[in-house]
Amino acid sequence: MNHRCLPHDVLLLCARWTDPEHFPGDRAVTGWDWRSHYERRLEATMAQWIGKAILGWQFEVRRPMAFAPVAHLVGTAREDLDHIDSIARLCRELDAVPDPNYRPSPDPGGPGTGHVCLGVCLENGIALALKLLVQRSTDHMHAPDEFLAALHDLLRLVQAVRPFNAAEPLCDAWDLLFRDGHAAIFTPDDVRALRHQFVLALYPLAHTGVQHERIAQLVKRLAEDIPVLDRATAADVRATYDMIFGPGDAATPDDELPVHSAPALPVGFPAAWSHVFAAGARQ
Incomplete structure (x- = not known):
């Protein structure tokens, strides 16, 4: 029932x-x-x-x-x-x-x-x-x-x-x-798992199309730590970063991390928010 x-x-x-x-x-x-x-x-x-x-x-x-x-x-x-x-x-x-x-x-x-x-x-x-x-x-x-x-x-x-x-x-x-x-x-292991769960929660927020600068800045800081993150977390951070700023941005290392753990982008959804956070985009 x-x-x-x-x-x-x-x-x-x-x-x-x-x-x-x-x-x-x-x-x-x-x-x-x-x-x-x-x-x-x-x-x-x-x-x-x-x-x-x-x-x-x-x-x-x-x-x-x-x-x-x-x-x-x-x-x-x-x-x-x-x-x-x-x-x-x-x-x-x-x-x-x-x-x-x-x-x-x-x-x-x-x-x-x-x-x-x-x-x-x-x-x-x-x-x-x-x-x-x-x-x-x-x-x-x-x-x-x-x-x-x-x-x-x-x-x-x-x-x-x-x-x-x-x-x-x-x-x-x-x-x-x-x-x-x-x-x-x-514990340190629990903290790492919790940080990864936060990243997974941030990713679908990027899908909503809500242009929020505070999330963008948080993801940008996370992307700076990609070299020291575990592989699964780093892949999801990179996928989230690409959702907001667009793929191929030079601000993060191009380490060809797999992003298979990230959800697929819905058909017809805007590719990125890069135009929102580009230099001179805000008055």
Whole structure:
């Protein structure tokens, strides 16, 4: 039997995500600002939920209720259903479902803003959950293996759903882990595996076509380390670099690394972002 997200599941989820602070307290806020505030607050609430659920999933005793109130949709009722695939499917099923709690701005002169899509907010909440979980890494020093598994799961989710607003949270999480030292609770081998997982999460973001300079700069720094990276990570770094700056760039060594581990470029997708980051392209 294939479990699907039914109307009562949507209502249960929305009850979990309801927060009066989603709506601006300033009644003068109108139009898109009103809606943007609501979406940001909803994404933050979803991030808290998905982060706690993914972490709880790593503990056997907490797994059956980790994704309450929709545990029956997230791999707990069917052992052959991966929980990452389950959450990605949930995002897809909620993609066109409007949030029943959203109310447009009460200002009659404000522009119409349509509705808020639950699936889009949940995708962005997944990326934010990664950052929030890393921020509280010291809270999980007693269970580093479970915490590491949760980070890997969230990075796999980012790869699966490709959130539109994933760039900032992902780069923030990278800085916290590898520049500010939050990854010190892991072994060197675990750190290498986590860095590789980050690279795999960055690659599909390049496919979205979102021209984000912070990701470009991060990938450029990673490309400088290609000679000292393990072969698999170096191949994926090079593939990601080529996605952003175009193949054959002289900034990285031409070592003919294989890129078979990188996903294939979708048919008809723009070849690169090189024109965006070229000298003189920005004012």
